[in-house]
Amino acid sequence: MALPPPDPQFVLRGTGAAIHTLHFSCGSQEPAVPVLFSGSENGFIHVWNLKTHRVDTALDGHGRKSVYCVETMGGKDQLLSQGRDQRICLWDLAEGRTAVTDSVCTENVGFCRCSLLKVAQGRWLMAMAAKALEEVQVLELPSKTSVCTLKPEVGAKLGMPMCLKLWQPSCGSQPLLLAGYEDGSVVLWNMSMGKALSQLVCHQEPVMSLDFDSEKAKGISGSSEKVLSIWSLNEQQNLQVYKTHKLVNAGICDITIRPDKKILATGGWDHRIRIFGWKNLKPLAVLDYHTASVHAVSFSDHKIPSERLLAAGSKDHRISIWSIYTQT
Amino acid sequence: VCFIPGGLDCSISFISHVLGKVCVHGRQKEILSVLVPRLTDLTKSDCIWQRICWRLVECVPDRWMEAVVLGFVQRAPGADVLSRLLGNLVVKNKKAQFVVTQKMLLLQYGHTTAVLQNLLGYLALDSLRRALLIKVLKELLETWGSSSAVKHSPPEQQQYISKAILICLSHLKEPEIESCRQELLTSMMEGVKCHLDSNLPQIRRLGMIVAESISSKINTDGPVLKFQYEEDDEARELKSLLVQTPPFCVVPGPRDDDRNDKTDAALPGELESNKKSHPAAPVKPEEESDAELDSDDDLIPYDMSEDKELKTKAPVYIRDCIEVLTGSEDVDKWEATVKALESLVRKNPAATREVSVELAKIVLHLEEKTCIEGFVELRQRAQVAILTTDPIPVAKYLTSQFYSLNYSLRQRVDILDVLVLAAQELSYPKSHGKTKHSDAQKPCIQLLPGSDSSKDWRTIVDERIKNKTRRFAMGQSQVERASGPNEFNSVAGHFFFPLIQHFDRPLTTFDLLGEDHFVLGRLVHTLAILMYLAVNTMGVTAMGKALLEFVWALRFHTDSYVRQGLLSCISSVLLSVPAECLLEDVTEELLEAQSWLGDVVEKDPDGDCRRLALQNLLLMENLKKKLQTVPS
Numbered sequence: 001m002a003l004p005p006p007d008p009q010f011v012l013r014g015t016g017a018a019i020h021t022l023h024f025s026c027g028s029q030e031p032a033v034p035v036l037f038s039g040s041e042n043g044f045i046h047v048w049n050l051k052t053h054r055v056d057t058a059l060d061g062h063g064r065k066s067v068y069c070v071e072t073m074g075g076k077d078q079l080l081s082q083g084r085d086q087r088i089c090l091w092d093l094a095e096g097r098t099a100v101t102d103s104v105c106t107e108n109v110g111f112c113r114c115s116l117l118k119v120a121q122g123r124w125l126m127a128m129a130a131k132a133l134e135e136v137q138v139l140e141l142p143s144k145t146s147v148c149t150l151k152p153e154v155g156a157k158l159g160m161p162m163c164l165k166l167w168q169p170s171c172g173s174q175p176l177l178l179a180g181y182e183d184g185s186v187v188l189w190n191m192s193m194g195k196a197l198s199q200l201v202c203h204q205e206p207v208m209s210l211d212f213d214s215e216k217a218k219g220i221s222g223s224s225e226k227v228l229s230i231w232s233l234n235e236q237q238n239l240q241v242y243k244t245h246k247l248v249n250a251g252i253c254d255i256t257i258r259p260d261k262k263i264l265a266t267g268g269w270d271h272r273i274r275i276f277g278w279k280n281l282k283p284l285a286v287l288d289y290h291t292a293s294v295h296a297v298s299f300s301d302h303k304i305p306s307e308r309l310l311a312a313g314s315k316d317h318r319i320s321i322w323s324i325y326t327q328t
Numbered sequence: 329v330c331f332i333p334g335g336l337d338c339s340i341s342f343i344s345h346v347l348g349k350v351c352v353h354g355r356q357k358e359i360l361s362v363l364v365p366r367l368t369d370l371t372k373s374d375c376i377w378q379r380i381c382w383r384l385v386e387c388v389p390d391r392w393m394e395a396v397v398l399g400f401v402q403r404a405p406g407a408d409v410l411s412r413l414l415g416n417l418v419v420k421n422k423k424a425q426f427v428v429t430q431k432m433l434l435l436q437y438g439h440t441t442a443v444l445q446n447l448l449g450y451l452a453l454d455s456l457r458r459a460l461l462i463k464v465l466k467e468l469l470e471t472w473g474s475s476s477a478v479k480h481s482p483p484e485q486q487q488y489i490s491k492a493i494l495i496c497l498s499h500l501k502e503p504e505i506e507s508c509r510q511e512l513l514t515s516m517m518e519g520v521k522c523h524l525d526s527n528l529p530q531i532r533r534l535g536m537i538v539a540e541s542i543s544s545k546i547n548t549d550g551p552v553l554k555f556q557y558e559e560d561d562e563a564r565e566l567k568s569l570l571v572q573t574p575p576f577c578v579v580p581g582p583r584d585d586d587r588n589d590k591t592d593a594a595l596p597g598e599l600e601s602n603k604k605s606h607p608a609a610p611v612k613p614e615e616e617s618d619a620e621l622d623s624d625d626d627l628i629p630y631d632m633s634e635d636k637e638l639k640t641k642a643p644v645y646i647r648d649c650i651e652v653l654t655g656s657e658d659v660d661k662w663e664a665t666v667k668a669l670e671s672l673v674r675k676n677p678a679a680t681r682e683v684s685v686e687l688a689k690i691v692l693h694l695e696e697k698t699c700i701e702g703f704v705e706l707r708q709r710a711q712v713a714i715l716t717t718d719p720i721p722v723a724k725y726l727t728s729q730f731y732s733l734n735y736s737l738r739q740r741v742d743i744l745d746v747l748v749l750a751a752q753e754l755s756y757p758k759s760h761g762k763t764k765h766s767d768a769q770k771p772c773i774q775l776l777p778g779s780d781s782s783k784d785w786r787t788i789v790d791e792r793i794k795n796k797t798r799r800f801a802m803g804q805s806q807v808e809r810a811s812g813p814n815e816f817n818s819v820a821g822h823f824f825f826p827l828i829q830h831f832d833r834p835l836t837t838f839d840l841l842g843e844d845h846f847v848l849g850r851l852v853h854t855l856a857i858l859m860y861l862a863v864n865t866m867g868v869t870a871m872g873k874a875l876l877e878f879v880w881a882l883r884f885h886t887d888s889y890v891r892q893g894l895l896s897c898i899s900s901v902l903l904s905v906p907a908e909c910l911l912e913d914v915t916e917e918l919l920e921a922q923s924w925l926g927d928v929v930e931k932d933p934d935g936d937c938r939r940l941a942l943q944n945l946l947l948m949e950n951l952k953k954k955l956q957t958v959p960s
Contacts, residue, residue, distance in 0.1 A: 002628075002629060002630055002631035002632070002633075003628075003630050003631055004630065004631045005630040005631065005632070006630070248635050248636060248637055249637055249638045262627070263627065270638040271638070272635065277627050282627075282629065283629060283632060284627055284628075284629045284630065285629065285630040285632065286630075286632045286634070286635040288634065288635075325627055
């Protein structure tokens with residue numbers, strides 16, 4: 001007899017607007033408090049204290065335009081946020097400050113979340129959708145120098161880039177970029193040469209979100225249709241479809257694989273969070289708490305496995321925090 | 329009393345007498361506890377002893393037969409033993425037969441399952457006795473299926489009979505089942521009904537188990553009956569009776585007790601099976617270690633049965649529908665409401681009547697907000713539903729709106745279509761309470777079929793009217809329809825007269841006689857259909873008269889579609905109004921119409937009009953002839 005799915009451990013209320021992005025920062029030692037960053041449609045970034053379940057700080061840096069991406073850059077004192085005001089802001093949050101130290105003007109009116117990858121101490125690569133429709137630009141932070149601009153070839157008709165993922169192959173070579181586009185294809189880019197290594201049509205509808213496991217060279221993408229597509233990267237750096245999984249209801253907003261690569265979570269338009277085993281995409285649980293579509297799902301980076309959490313932010317203004325499959 | 333082997337010619341009847349007397353005095357236990365095991369051994373392989381045993385029981389006088397047979401059946405360790413001991417006694421001896429087939433099964437119910445097994449197994453073992461087995465089964469089923477038995481007999485007895493039935497079933501072979509399949513089925517159906525009617529859950533369950541068993545026996549391929557009931561020990565025990573354990577192969581050996589033999593036979597079987605499972609066991613862990621340790625297997629899935637397709641719920645109340653349709657921003661809900669509206673209206677006539685006009689208004693003005701498949705039809709069906717639920721006020725509203733300002737042509741034509749469809753629904757006798765509107769067809773307005781024989785005027789006219797009707801419901805051709813009161817009767821006038829009233833009064837945006845002759849044509853056809861559907865209503869003569877006047881006023885219209893409509897109006901009048909009334913009340917109009925028809929036949933440029941006019945004239949002729957032949 002299967003158990004009924006668990007209830008959320010707790011629910012964070014108070015954003016007052018739909019939540020578009022979530023990011024945990026719980027890796028630091030005691031007495032530092034584990035925090036969760038959330039970006040909302042009203043332009044605020046809330047810093048949630050996971051001990052008191054209350055907002056510690058609210059950051060207003062995007063002119064009340066929706067914030068759709070937040071990432072930390074090495075610890076919770078440095079934050080990067082991306083908003084619909086066409087800006088990517090870098091924040092300094094140490095010692096209670098709430099200042100925007102730097103910003104990048106993207107000139108992009110889309111919704112594509114940027115992707116951040118640490119390449120060395122104090123140096124990051126950031127991939128973001130650029131001004132031109134189909135282009136992706138990669139910048140180095142904090143210097144803000146452009147590393148490359150990735151343009152699909154003429155006539156490729158990929159549409160806007162919808163989601164990006166920078167990753168470092170385990171063999172230590174140059175970082176690569178995976179981009180999901182509006183036409184449903186996922187492209188693997190080589191940034192040093194600025195050209196596409198492989199392209200795979202995964203979906204009939206735009207790719208809404210993707211995540212990649214660099215150890216197993218396997219990735220998963222979700223779209224506005226009912227199918228999740230799992231694809232792998234072979235030795236020749238070619239993408240091929242590994243498996244597809246049909247969902248009950250169409251529409252996935254966000255997919256994320258847990259850092260220990262055991263499970264993954266998807267947040268969908270049908271208000272449900274689905275948990276799958278990453279190895280075989282075995283459906284494990286359907287968490288039905290929210291009353292509107294789930295826009296963001298994120299796993300925490302707790303050092304102690306039993307404390308790990310899953311957060312889901314939804315259009316119904318709530319963030320649900322779940323403790324699920326923490327014992328493995 | 330001990331038996332001395334040897335002495336072949338001894339008469340056994342004395343011993344039978346003794347046996348019988350002892351048994352009837354109630355000492356079955358003592359004597360048979362010694363006798364039966366001895367006889368069992370003796371008869372095991374020795375035919376002579378078997379014959380002796382049979383003679384023994386056969387010679388028991390009838391008055392003591394019951395006691396003896398009862399005792400034997402109870403004491404015998406198995407059906408095969410019983411068979412050896414009694415032989416074909418039941419076939420030969422009437423009393424024994426009665427005891428075995430009737431008394432023990434139907435009149436008594438205190439015996440254990442083992443005894444039942446013995447008895448029925450005994451009957452099954454010999455071909456001569458099998459006929460009895462089937463007879464027994466039929467009688468048992470009759471009892472099982474009789475409603476008075478189910479109601480009045482104690483549950484224990486019912487359980488006993490059920491067990492007996494199950495055991496009989498287990499003994500039956502294919503050809504036997506074939507021969508009495510029909511009877512089994514009939515009894516099962518009757519019986520299961522009585523059992524399910526009972527208030528006692530135990531009886532219900534008994535009925536279900538037996539019915540399932542019978543069904544599984546008679547339908548070896550194909551779907552079997554399956555009930556849902558609580559599986560507990562009793563149910564399992566009953567079901568286990570269906571399967572006959574194969575008779576133990578008795579190892580021939582020294583005169584051990586049968587029991588020991590059986591256990592010995594069982595043990596080697598067990599050991600064998602154990603041996604088989606052992607080699608299997610070590611293989612399995614090897615396989616597991618070979619396969620990759622799948623970490624996914626550690627993760628136990630949660631219950632995901634609630635994960636279903638997300639459907640927006642349509643409102644359940646009419647007033648909620650009104651709210652959603654008038655104000656709601658929620659598009660999904662709006663869509664769901666539009667789809668569910670017709671059925672809601674039909675299911676809640678009282679609630680609809682309260683708000684009928686308001687609802688009709690909303691639906692008439694309903695514009696397509698999102699892309700729904702078949703929106704136009706959904707809207708039309710909803711309107712028809714509302715109109716048929718509350719005909720008079722809604723008809724009043726719709727007909728008044730037909731002549732109002734600021735409606736599009738589409739809306740006015742919609743009103744006409746809705747009136748026709750509703751009239752059709754109301755005037756047709758209801759089949760099973762609801763007329764079925766099957767999958768919609770969208771026929772374009774078909775032109776007249778090529779009519780060959782002008783003598784076939786009735787069918788032609790009928791067909792013509794059918795073609796002119798924009799059908800959205802494809803009714804199946806039914807030969808017999810249940811009759812009911814004509815609901816169109818009371819409302820026909822409300823549909824008809826308001827439409828005919830204002831046709832010559834132009835409005836700023838709507839001029840029937842001017843530019844909007846398309847609508848005029850549709851109006852005329854609608855009137856023709858309404859007239860046709862008004863057959864057998866009270867106001868049909870008045871309607872006919874008014875219609876003919878209307879036709880007269882428009883007879884020179886330039887549009888041939890309108891003229892065809894007018895001609896079909898005349899046909900409708902001629903068909904719907906009873907001939908006598910026509911002659912009495914409508915004579916002048918008829919004569920005028922006749923003269924016009926003559927004109928049309930000769931001079932009308934449109935071929936269809938000419939044909940229609942000709943048919944109308946023929947109709948009139950036939951009517952006249954019919955009236956003349958009837959003695960007034």
